[in-house]
Amino acid sequence: MRLTRYFLPVLKETPSEAQIVSHRLMLRAGMIKQASAGIYSWLPLGYKVLRNVERIVHEEQQRAGHIPMLMPTLQSADLWRESGRYDAYGPEMLRIRDRHERDLLYGPTNEEMITDIFRSHVSSYRDLPMTLYHIQWKFRDEIRPRFGVMRGREFLMKDGYNFDVDYESAIHAYNRHMVSYLRTYERMGLQAIPMRADSGPIGGDDTHEFLVLADTGESEVFYDAAITDLKFGDRKVDYDNRDECAEIVKEWTTPYARTDETHDEAIFNQVPEERRRTSRGIEVGQIFYFGTKYSEPMGATVVNREGQHVPVHMGSHGIGVSRLLGAIIEASHDDNGIIWPEGVTPFHCGIVNLKQGDAEADRACEQLYDALTAKGLEPLYDDREERAGAKFATMDLIGLPWRITVGPRGLKNGVVELTSRKTGESEELSPEVAVARVA
Numbered sequence: 316m317r318l319t320r321y322f323l324p325v326l327k328e329t330p331s332e333a334q335i336v337s338h339r340l341m342l343r344a345g346m347i348k349q350a351s352a353g354i355y356s357w358l359p360l361g362y363k364v365l366r367n368v369e370r371i372v373h374e375e376q377q378r379a380g381h382i383p384m385l386m387p388t389l390q391s392a393d394l395w396r397e398s399g400r401y402d403a404y405g406p407e408m409l410r411i412r413d414r415h416e417r418d419l420l421y422g423p424t425n426e427e428m429i430t431d432i433f434r435s436h437v438s439s440y441r442d443l444p445m446t447l448y449h450i451q452w453k454f455r456d457e458i459r460p461r462f463g464v465m466r467g468r469e470f471l472m473k474d475g476y477n478f479d480v481d482y483e484s485a486i487h488a489y490n491r492h493m494v495s496y497l498r499t500y501e502r503m504g505l506q507a508i509p510m511r512a513d514s515g516p517i518g519g520d521d522t523h524e525f526l527v528l529a530d531t532g533e534s535e536v537f538y539d540a541a542i543t544d545l546k547f548g549d550r551k552v553d554y555d556n557r558d559e560c561a562e563i564v565k566e567w568t569t570p571y572a573r574t575d576e577t578h579d580e581a582i583f584n585q586v587p588e589e590r591r592r593t594s595r596g597i598e599v600g601q602i603f604y605f606g607t608k609y610s611e612p613m614g615a616t617v618v619n620r621e622g623q624h625v626p627v628h629m630g631s632h633g634i635g636v637s638r639l640l641g642a643i644i645e646a647s648h649d650d651n652g653i654i655w656p657e658g659v660t661p662f663h664c665g666i667v668n669l670k671q672g673d674a675e676a677d678r679a680c681e682q683l684y685d686a687l688t689a690k691g692l693e694p695l696y697d698d699r700e701e702r703a704g705a706k707f708a709t710m711d712l713i714g715l716p717w718r719i720t721v722g723p724r725g726l727k728n729g730v731v732e733l734t735s736r737k738t739g740e741s742e743e744l745s746p747e748v749a750v751a752r753v754a
């Protein structure tokens with residue numbers, strides 16, 4: 316992409332209403348624009364990162380054998396009356412009436428809707444296990460939306476729902492989700508720690524939240540420092556193997572890690588003093604087991620092996636897709652701006668032309684552009700008539716992992732300058748070597 320043909324409305328000033336760094340940087344880098352309280356337009360750069368986060372979520376959910384689909388944002392109130400949550404959910408639910416005076420709502424979550432889909436089509440244990448998921452916008456009328464996309468009113472969530480014939484199978488589904496989440500967050504360059512949590516309005520008794528440690532996090536957390544040494548890496552996992560998934564879950568849930576809702580001082584004190592940590596965390600996902608909480612009242616049953624009609628055991632599992640952009644920036648930035656992990660960066664490499672209009676420099680930039688593109692690495696070419704300082708500042712602000720700077724003087728010596736955003740280090744290399752170095 317050429318900057319003169321893109322739409323990147325970077326801001327010179329730091330917007331006063333932004334209280335945390337991710338909100339400030341998302342506004343300044345021209346990624347989002349507030350439409351109304353807690354509701355944002357996703358401008359091109361932000362939208363590109365959002366799609367990259369979605370792609371990783373889709374890949375890891377499907378690797379775990381979960382099936383993608385898409386449910387609407389608007390739901391009938393009747394479904395929520397069946398489960399008894401229509402009134403229980405409270406003022407966070409945006410209630411809407413259509414022209415025929417029918418009660419609708421903008422879905423804050425989809426347990427009722429997915430259970431209705433399941434009960435309409437599945438009636439035998441032979442069709443199980445089954446996990447359906449979608450990535451869809453949600454609405455929760457937060458009384459105090461804040462911190463930009465971190466606590467929005469309209470936000471993008473992956474919500475997945477497992478259907479199993481019994482408790483053991485549903486716990487395997489729970490473990491499968493935990494394993495898929497560990498890999499998902501690592502691929503985004505995040506360390507998200509699973510912590511035992513309280514279940515809130517969704518209900519049920521088994522639940523873990525995934526938290527990214529950050530001073531600006533809304534949750535207070537207590538954990539054993541040993542848990543931060545765990546790495547998932549690119550280990551191969553047989554997601555159908557119950558013991559294998561249970562083993563990984565055990566590895567990640569043995570060290571003490573809890574939010575303030577479930578913190579137990581007595582147990583925490585058994586952790587060696589030098590390893591006890593308290594901090595704050597950003598909740599980027601949550602997994603739940605809630606048994607027959609929805610299948611019972613809504614009559615979602617299957618005939619089991621013994622020929623009995625039994626309500627299916629379920630769980631729901633969410634990832635805050637739009638919140639993740641804020642969490643990643645909180646975890647990866649410096650004074651000059653964002654530092655995108657390779658897995659989610661909007662462009663892989665910036666190209667800065669120090670002398671736009673100089674035949675040599677222009678040609679070298681075009682060749683770099685083609686070479687990077689040929690390697691499947693999307694460049695952002697700053698071809699504006701701007702002075703170098705402004706071009707460098709923009710590249711640092713929007714946080715691309717690599718920048719190649721091209722100038723007439725360097726070209727005379729057959730070199731360009733390759734700069735790593737993470738380390739700030741620069742090297743003079745031939746254009747071919749510079750392109751080879753961009754991961």
Ligand SMILES: Nc1ncnc2c1ncn2[C@@H]1O[C@H](COS(=O)(=O)NC(=O)[C@@H](N)CS)[C@@H](O)[C@H]1O
Nearest residue numbers: 424466467470474598599600601632633635638
């Ligand atoms: N107001 C919000 N703004 C941005 N992200 C949010 C907001 N509320 C929740 N999320 C994200 O959505 C994730 C899942 O939300 S949740 O309430 O914990 N879980 C559910 O809704 C269940 N139905 C799981 S499918 C959270 O972990 C969080 O990362």
